[in-house]
Amino acid sequence: MRQALLIVDVQSTFSPSEKLVDGIRVLAAHLPAIASIELHDEQVTPFQRQLGWHPAQDDAALVEADKVFVKHGYGQTAEALAYLKGLEVERVLVCGLQTETCVLAAGFALFDAGLCPTLVTDLTMGSSLDRSGQLGIALWKHHFGQVTTAAEVLAGLKG
Structure with a gap:
């Protein structure tokens, strides 16, 4: 099965556990992998005004990926979705931080783009x-x- 890995917001801002980062690194070493990181731009997404907090304005992905996409908010960028579609995968494996927000938003974006999201x-x-x-x-x-x-x-990769 052709598949890719989408790593959502595994960055210092959200304090991921070492175990999570290490586990994602193992998987990313075996698959085409892209990462998203969430950076703050109040002009794009009003985190501070509406929620009273915001992600960092500068951060980096903690897991090496083939490509990193910067986003400003919960959803994935059109560029990230186009990149994944271009890989012509049968499913997109999704992992990362904020399961009930940013990871779930990634699932909706992938689904709406015609891709098969798998958590x-x-x-x-x-x-x-x-x-x-x-x-x-x-x-x-x-x-x-x-x-x-x-x-x-x-x-499945070994079989």
């Missing part, structure tokens, strides 16, 4: 509302159905 449940972490990510995983299953684990993906 890697053990390589995601929720927001401060639910660090376990279980709320986001439940929402993902409800909306997209497709979930997997890193071990299942790696086993």
